[in-house]
Amino acid sequence: MNGPRKYPTEIQTHPNREPWPLVWRRQLPGKDTCGLCDSAEHAIYLKLKEPRMDTFHYLIHEMLHCIEADYSFEIDHRVIYQLQEPLAQMIILNLPAFLQICHGKNGI
Numbered sequence: 001m002n003g004p005r006k007y008p009t010e011i012q013t014h015p016n017r018e019p020w021p022l023v024w025r026r027q028l029p030g031k032d033t034c035g036l037c038d039s040a041e042h043a044i045y046l047k048l049k050e051p052r053m054d055t056f057h058y059l060i061h062e063m064l065h066c067i068e069a070d071y072s073f074e075i076d077h078r079v080i081y082q083l084q085e086p087l088a089q090m091i092i093l094n095l096p097a098f099l100q101i102c103h104g105k106n107g108i
Contacts, residue, residue, distance in 0.1 A: 011044065011063060014070040022059075024048050034058045037065035053088075060084045060091075 010019040021043045028036055028047050035058030036045040044062045046055060061084040068075055091098070 011059070011066065013063060013066045017070050018042065020044050020063075020066050022046060035062045037062040037069075039065070039069040042069075056092075057084045057088050060088045 007024050008022055010021050012019040020037075023043050023045045024047075025045055026048050028034065028045055034047040034050055034054065037043075038045065044059070044066065046058060046062070050058070061080055064075060064080045064083060064087075
């Protein structure tokens, strides 16, 4: 039998800024809302019980909003929607390579 499902608790988008807490909720405001970046509260809210890949896309979407806040620039919201799936796929398909580059013993 599996134990309780573990959820990540925070995301960092900038090395010199506070991490963004991930707050998991059964419901979010709005009928179709599955993710929300609240820059005033400095938190990301994600809806529980959504399919894993959908949740990952929502997380990427909300992280792009966090990047806007942490790096003080604006991304057109249509572009955020356009980037969420390709960025998610790129991360998934290349995660071992990213980790090898970042954490390799001797560099490249």
